Amino acid sequence: MAPLVAAGLNIILFLGSVRQPRNADRVLKLVQDRLEERSINVTVFDALKLEFDKVIKPIQYYNKSEIVPENILALNQQIKDADAFVVLTAEYHGSIAPGLLNLMNQFPPNSYAFRPSAVVSYSKGRFGGVRAAMQLRSFLSDLGLIQVPSLVAIPKVEEVVTPDGTTKDESLLSGLDAALDQLIWFAEAIKLQRKNYGLRCVDCFDDTNLGYKGLPYKNKKWS
Numbered sequence: 675m676a677p678l679v680a681a682g683l684n685i686i687l688f689l690g691s692v693r694q695p696r697n698a699d700r701v702l703k704l705v706q707d708r709l710e711e712r713s714i715n716v717t718v719f720d721a722l723k724l725e726f727d728k729v730i731k732p733i734q735y736y737n738k739s740e741i742v743p744e745n746i747l748a749l750n751q752q753i754k755d756a757d758a759f760v761v762l763t764a765e766y767h768g769s770i771a772p773g774l775l776n777l778m779n780q781f782p783p784n785s786y787a788f789r790p791s792a793v794v795s796y797s798k799g800r801f802g803g804v805r806a807a808m809q810l811r812s813f814l815s816d817l818g819l820i821q822v823p824s825l826v827a828i829p830k831v832e833e834v835v836t837p838d839g840t841t842k843d844e845s846l847l848s849g850l851d852a853a854l855d856q857l858i859w860f861a862e863a864i865k866l867q868r869k870n871y872g873l874r875c876v877d878c879f880d881d882t883n884l885g886y887k888g889l890p891y892k893n894k895k896w897s
């Protein structure tokens with residue numbers, strides 16, 4: 675079956691390794707190429723390039739009287755406008771790359787919520803970062819992101835993916851395509867819901883001042 679093409683869909687690809695050199699770049703290239711072959715607009719949020727120092731003050735912790743820096747607001751808006759997310763993580767001691775958490779924690783759950791996400795993990799070892807991936811799925815759920823069923827885990831990353839992002843591993847490619855098909859399916863379904871009902875429940879969330887007011891439910895106002 676031909677992969678789903680989704681012209682005009684906006685997907686953000688999160689990348690958490692800040693090591694130099696790093697294997698993240700080869701995995702990024704592999705996934706980004708595969709997304710762009712489907713005519714998807716890809717924006718990369720790279721922890722190395724965005725250089726957040728620490729999680730000092732995520733947007734939702736600003737008081738209304740305080741001014742959120744313009745660059746943070748612009749990134750936040752990109753997250754809000756995205757149709758779906760692909761999140762790459764290496765495995766560091768059985769856990770998520772800390773740079774990824776540092777990056778994603780800069781923005782409120784409300785900015786991510788009600789969109790689908792797919793996890794791609796990788797490692798030098800035999801398990802492909804699957805221990806990190808399971809923790810990442812839990813973290814992403816906490817941000818309000820829907821998870822696609824398929825998980826892509828790449829073991830022995832330096833042998834399996836070349837520096838220019840190609841692979842001869844057919845099972846990796848078919849697994850990646852399955853996860854991306856699922857991501858597109860959910861993204862397009864949610865796009866329809868957004869058209870009909872809006873994306874967020876305005877009574878449920880507020881970007882600032884600890885604005886999380888609980889999950890949306892019937893009789894709430896939608897924007």
Ligand SMILES: Cc1cc2nc3c(=O)[nH]c(=O)nc-3n(C[C@H](O)[C@H](O)[C@H](O)COP(=O)(O)O)c2cc1C
Pocket residue numbers: 691692693695696697698699764765766767768769796797798799800801802803831
């Ligand atoms: C601090 C640290 C911890 C690591 N822990 C694991 C691990 O638990 N399992 C594993 O298979 N590889 C582990 N590795 C190897 C990484 O999977 C491998 O270096 C990978 O390329 C890291 O991704 P990056 O190059 O994009 O940072 C670890 C590497 C580092 C730097």
